[in-house]
Amino acid sequence: MQITISSAAGLQVAKLEGRLDTATAPQAEASLLPALTAPGLVLDLTAVRYVSSAGLRLLLKLAKEAKGKGAKFSLAGLQPAVREVFEISGFDKIIPAFATVAEATAG
Numbered sequence: 001m002q003i004t005i006s007s008a009a010g011l012q013v014a015k016l017e018g019r020l021d022t023a024t025a026p027q028a029e030a031s032l033l034p035a036l037t038a039p040g041l042v043l044d045l046t047a048v049r050y051v052s053s054a055g056l057r058l059l060l061k062l063a064k065e066a067k068g069k070g071a072k073f074s075l076a077g078l079q080p081a082v083r084e085v086f087e088i089s090g091f092d093k094i095i096p097a098f099a100t101v102a103e104a105t106a107g
Helices: 025-035 053-071 080-088 101-106
Strands: 002-008 011-019 040-051 073-075
Touching: 002 025, 002 073, 002 101, 011 025, 011 053, 011 080, 011 101, 025 053, 040 080, 040 101, 053 073, 073 101
Parallel strands: 011 040, 040 073
Antiparallel strands: 002 011
16 A cells, blocks of 8 residues: 655645555554644545455544544545445445545535
8 A cells, every 4th residue: 555645725635556455454544644634634545446344444533533633534536446335335425525636625
């Protein structure tokens, strides 16, 4: 799992590349929790092709942490397979998801 953190429109933007699963979730959590600061964090998942239940747990944890810190948290660029898992699990009702990072940082 490659994670690159930058900023756009005052928000932290973390670009993830690879699989978000049991093997990579701990590393992702260690990188993303410190990046979750006000005003917020956008995860760019354009290069993520697979998310397991461990990955979904991480997304939920980040959403809860953001809420507790008063920070914005959203996702961008969900690929079709990832979007399907996201919708089936009901996470689309919990975490805002946008087509692009530009939409996420503007929204």
